[in-house]
Amino acid sequence: MRVGCPKEIKNNEYRVGLTPGSVREYIARGHEVIVETGAGLGIDADDGAYRAAGAKIVETAKDVFEQADMIVKVKEPQPAEWAMLREGQLLYTYLHLAPDPEQTKGLVESGCTAIAYETVTDAHGGLPLLAPMSEVAGRLSIQAGATALEKINGGRGLLLGGVPGVLPGKVSIIGGGVVGLNAAKMAVGLGADVTIVDRSLGRLRELDDLFGGRIHTRYSTIEAVEEEVFSADVVVGAVLIPGAAAPKLVTREMLSGMKKGAVIVDVAIDQGGCFETSHATTHSNPTFEVDGVVHYCVANMPGAVPVTSAHALNNATLQYGLQLADKGLKAIAENRHLRAGLNVHRGRITNEAVASALGYELAEPESFLKVA
Ligand SMILES: NC(=O)C1=CN([C@@H]2O[C@H](COP(=O)(O)OP(=O)(O)OC[C@H]3O[C@@H](n4cnc5c(N)ncnc54)[C@H](O)[C@@H]3O)[C@@H](O)[C@H]2O)C=CC1
Numbered sequence: 001m002r003v004g005c006p007k008e009i010k011n012n013e014y015r016v017g018l019t020p021g022s023v024r025e026y027i028a029r030g031h032e033v034i035v036e037t038g039a040g041l042g043i044d045a046d047d048g049a050y051r052a053a054g055a056k057i058v059e060t061a062k063d064v065f066e067q068a069d070m071i072v073k074v075k076e077p078q079p080a081e082w083a084m085l086r087e088g089q090l091l092y093t094y095l096h097l098a099p100d101p102e103q104t105k106g107l108v109e110s111g112c113t114a115i116a117y118e119t120v121t122d123a124h125g126g127l128p129l130l131a132p133m134s135e136v137a138g139r140l141s142i143q144a145g146a147t148a149l150e151k152i153n154g155g156r157g158l159l160l161g162g163v164p165g166v167l168p169g170k171v172s173i174i175g176g177g178v179v180g181l182n183a184a185k186m187a188v189g190l191g192a193d194v195t196i197v198d199r200s201l202g203r204l205r206e207l208d209d210l211f212g213g214r215i216h217t218r219y220s221t222i223e224a225v226e227e228e229v230f231s232a233d234v235v236v237g238a239v240l241i242p243g244a245a246a247p248k249l250v251t252r253e254m255l256s257g258m259k260k261g262a263v264i265v266d267v268a269i270d271q272g273g274c275f276e277t278s279h280a281t282t283h284s285n286p287t288f289e290v291d292g293v294v295h296y297c298v299a300n301m302p303g304a305v306p307v308t309s310a311h312a313l314n315n316a317t318l319q320y321g322l323q324l325a326d327k328g329l330k331a332i333a334e335n336r337h338l339r340a341g342l343n344v345h346r347g348r349i350t351n352e353a354v355a356s357a358l359g360y361e362l363a364e365p366e367s368f369l370k371v372a
């Protein structure tokens, strides 16, 4: 198969879908790889590094989209990109379709077959292609929150860890999955007072064991969320219902009970966000204020640390990408975890949560693929 990797074009997105190391693996399996010039500059990989790995360098994204059978990216296609996709072409990237009707329409109209990293599953009930970026975003969320708390950035002017004789700040994390766990590790490391709220008691037990009494855990109810939000200096939004739009757990009304200059970091913004007042922001203008509360809602947080993120992402995406390149649609038919990643196929929506969020009729992949 001919595999293509364009340069990312989302605001301040410096990751790349294929590292030179991944290119070598595709080449070793007998595939051709074409890479847009400069695609890897954000991770210090120049065209020479890609050529040395066996890729052919092309001048434009149009060349990549025209020539490749499968496109490997990081972020959801932007309008100029979905316009270049064609019927039968495979797209392998993050999509986050449920809160994004325009992109969904673009992909449906293109006729392409789109596999969303964030809905590919594994045998342990996890989301293996979302996990590495959730690790990064979870860790970054505390850096972002701590920075936004500084007075000069519109925050309360509070140091999260405190100092001897002065109490630390309070971090409340809503959603104790991969983002939540990694946010908690960083917040604990800074010396903050940390609470994690989740609706899974099993998960709260795991977290309690992991942190050995260093954090507080709370079962997620409206009351618990409200009390946490009112008392926090930083609130991290980290809930996920796979494929679906994030539930709005914090309403606009609740903001009035928050401390002035407190900070919300809505990591779940890529699925629409779990605060009613959130809207997606970019790295070039990451925060805004509503009712005295600073909101940080960057939808591609890992893009800020591309050297770490692109390698972590490739570590996870490579094995599934190779299956797609080796076998095309047959890989999706044979591997139910990859099939869970199928969101769009030849004009139809194949993911239940996306279909129900956006009012499409669901086309079950099993109804048109000969599954193993
Ligand atoms: N903004 C960005 O750059 C990035 C955003 N993300 C997003 O972060 C979000 C979280 O991802 P992960 O941690 O990997 O998901 P996860 O599936 O590991 O964890 C989600 C947690 O939310 C909990 N949850 C669901 N409903 C809840 C409720 N009503 N109250 C409390 N907890 C609830 C679940 O029990 C689960 O423990 C996703 O939307 C993901 O796409 C991930 C990476 C980067």
Ligand SMILES: CC(=O)C(=O)O
Residues within 6 Å of the ligand: 075, 094, 130, 133, 134, 270, 299, 300, 301, 302, 303
């Ligand atoms: C998960 C995601 O949206 C990101 O890494 O940007």
Ligand SMILES: [Mg+2]
Residues within 6 Å of the ligand: 096, 270, 299, 300, 301
């Ligand atoms: Mg995102």
